[in-house]
Amino acid sequence: MSAGTAVSASTALRARLRLTAPAVRSATAAMWRSPGLGPRYGGYLAAMHGVIRASVPLMERAVLRCAEVGPAERVFGPADPVCGPLADYLRGHIEEERGHDDWLLADIAALGGDPAAVLDRQPPPVVARLAGAQHYWIEYHHPVALLGYIAVLEGNAPAPWLADRIAAAGVPEAALRTVRGHAELDTGHTAALFALLDELPLDPSLVNAVVMSALHTVDGLVELFAHIGRAAEPDHSRERTHTS
Template sequence: MSVPTSRALDARLALVAPALHRASAQLWRPEGDLTGRYIDYLWAMHALTVASVPLLERAAAVCARLDEEWAPRLAAYFAVHAEEERGHDAWLLADLVAAGEQQEPPLPPPLVVELAGAQYYRIEHRHPAALLGYLAVLEGHAPSPALAGVLAARTGLPEAAFRTVREHAALDAGHLAEVQRQLDRLELTAAEQTEVAVSALHTAGILARLFHQLAADPGGQQ
C-alpha cells in the first residue's frame, strides 16, 4: 500500500522542523529588544502576505490550462484559498499601527522576496502543485495559540497589535488540513510529488534563515 502524499511530505519536513523551531525560539526569546523584533516580524510578514493572493490566483490560472483530470479541482482550491487570504495584509498594517508604527512599508527583506519569488518560478516554469509545498510549510508553522498573549505581556504592546498572530493561530490548523487533503486527492506523478517536496524544503530553509535574520538584527530590514 502506497504512503499518502501528505504523510510522505510530513516525513521529509520532520527532518528540517528542528531548525525551524530553533529559529522561531531565537526570534521570540525574551532577552534583548523583543518589541523591535516583533515589529520587524510584522513588516516581513506583511511583505510576504502581499504576495499570497496573487500567488494563489496565478496557480489557479496555470492549473486551468493543464490537461490533467484533477487540475480543475486544484484550480478551485487555489481560488477559494485566495479569497480566504484576501485582506490579511491589511490585518498586519493594522497591527503595526496599533504597535505605534506610522511609516510606509519599508523595502521587503531579500529573503521574503526569495520566498515568494521562488514560488512564481515554480508555478510558471515547473508545476503549480509545487505551491502546495510552500503552503504546507507556512500553514504548518503558524504561531502557537499562546504566542499573542506571551508577546503582549513581554512587550507591553496593546492587544490590538496581535490580531494577525491570534487569527493565524486559530485558522492555520484548518488550512493545513485542507492542504493535506488536496495532496492526498491529487493523482500526482512521482516527479510532481518531488516538485512539491522540493518546494516545501526550500521554503522551510528560507523561512528558518529569515527568522534567524530577524532575531539577530532588530530594527533592520535588510
Template sequence: MAKLDLVMPALRAGTERMWRHPAPRELYREWLRALHGMVRATVPLILDATSACVARDDELSRGVAAYLAHHVPEEYGHDRDVVDDYARAGGDPAALFTDPPPPCVAAVVGSQYYWIKHAHPVALLGHIAVLEGHPPPPELAPILSRRTGLPMDAFRTLVTHAVLDGEHREELWRAMDKLPLTPEAETLIGLSALNTAHGLTQLVDAVQLRANAAGKERSWRPSTNWKPPAST
C-alpha cells in the same frame, strides 16, 4: 512531506529563540515588517497558480485549481491585518510599502513564481503547507503583549492565525489526498516545501539582526531634553 522533518526542527528552534529576543518590541515590529512582505504575495501567487492550472487543463491542474479557488477567499485581507498590527505596535505603515523586506522573502516568493510558470503550479501546495502547517500557539500573543507592553489589539494577526492555520492545514491535507499526484508532482511539492522552510529559517535570523540594529539605534538616540554642554 516527510522531508520536512529534516528542516523543521531548525526552524522551530530559531523561531522560539527569536521570540525570546532581549528587545521584544523592536523584534515584533521587525517580524511584522518581514511578515508583510511574505503575506502580501499570497493572493497574487494563488491567482497566478490558478491561471496556470486553467491554461494546462489536465486532471492534476483541475484539482489544484479547485482547491486554490476554495482557499483564496480565506487569504484576502490578511496583509491589511499585518499593516494594522504594525501601526498599533508603533510602526509607520507607509514603511511597509517603501522599505524592502529581507532578500530571503524575495527568494522564497520568487521561487514559487518560477515553479508555477516553468514546472507545475502544484508546487505552491508545498509553500502553503509550510506557511500554514505550523500555527502559532494561542498563548504566544498574550506572552508577547506582556513582554512588549503593547495592547492585545497589536497582535490580531497572531491570534487569528493561531486558529485559522490549523483549519487550513487540515483542508490542504484533505485536498492533497484527493489529487492524482504523480511521483514528479510529489517531488516538486516536497522541493517547494523545503525551500520555503529554509527561507523562513533565514528570515528568522534576518528579523533578529534587524531588531538588534533597531535596538542599538534607539539606545544611542539622544533624549529630546538633551542639551550640549556650555563651552568653556
C-alpha cells in the same frame, strides 16, 4: 514501488518536514524568546507583510496557470487531472486569505509604526527568495508546487499561546490581530491541504515538486527569522569604534 507499499503524498511531505523540525523549532524559539521581544515583533510584522502580501497574488497566478496548462495547452499531456481540483482548492483558499496583509498593516499602525513606510520599503532578499521561487515553479514547472509553500507557512503559524507572550512584552492588544487570527485559522487550513494532497492524482515527479517547494520554504523561513533577529539587535558598531 507497488501499490501495496506506495506512500501517500501527504505522508511523504510530512516525513521530510519532520527532518527539518529541529531547525524550525530552534529558529522559532530564538524569534520568540522574551528578551528583546517587543522590538523584534515590529520587525516580524514588517517582514511578514512582505511575505503575506504575495500570498493571494501567487494563488491567483497558480489558478490562471491551471487553466493554461489544462486541456487548452496540454502542456503536461492530455487534460491535466491535477489542475482542476487544485484550482478549485486555491479559489476557496484565496477568499480565506484575502485581506490578511491589511491585518498586518493595522497591527503595525497599532504598534506605532508607519504602514506607508512599510509599503514603500523594498522587502529584504529573503522575502523575495521565498515568494520568488514560487513564481518560478508556477510559471515553469507546475502550479501544484505552491502547495508545499502553503503547507510550511500554515504549518508554522503562531501557536495559540504566542499572543499572550507578546502582550506580556508590552505590545498592545490592538497590534495582535494577525497573530491571534492565524493561530485560530491555520490549523484547519493545514489539515485541509494535507487531505487535498492525498486526493490529487500526483505522480512521483509532482510529489517531488511539492516536497522541494516545502523544503525551500523551510530554509527561507529559518533564514527570515534569523534576519529579523539580526535587524532588531542594537547597533554597537559606533561603541566599538570609540573604544578601539
